[in-house]
Amino acid sequence: MSGLSYFSNMKIGWKYAINGIRMMLKSEKNFRLHIALFLFLVGLSYYLGINKVEWILILACSAFVFTLEMVNSCIEKLCNFITKDKHQEIGWIKDVAAGAVLVAALFSFIISILIFAPYFYLLLWS
Secondary structure: OOHHHHHHHHHHHHHHHHHHHHHHHHHOHHHHHHHHHHHHHHHHHHHHOOOHHHHHHHHHHHHHHHHHHHHHHHHHHHHHHHOOOOOHHHHHHHHHHHHHHHHHHHHHHHHHHHHHHHHHHHHHHO
16 A cells, blocks of 8 residues: 555545544534533633643543443444334443443543542632
8 A cells, every 4th residue: 555545545534533523513412511511621620720640531531431422322323223113132232332421421520529629629728
């Protein structure tokens, strides 16, 4: 494969990936909610001056939640494509995928509290 075709294929891949993010933003309310919370956390983090490790944790948790939300949406769409009927197995798959997002979001929330609590303590009682 020549170098030129490699970069051409890579450009096409990026195009599809960006289109996937656009589709998520258009169609998935929970994804937009996660984006809004992320932007709030970025602003709060900047305002409070969190350290490098805390930034890494906030960004990693956010990326994990975004990724799981996207995978969950794909699983739901795939299940709905396979059958419109109610099946116990399909329901299980969709519920577990949604549960994975909830677990990631809850742990991310706990990590955020652990990061921001000392800063709020200093702001309120200093």
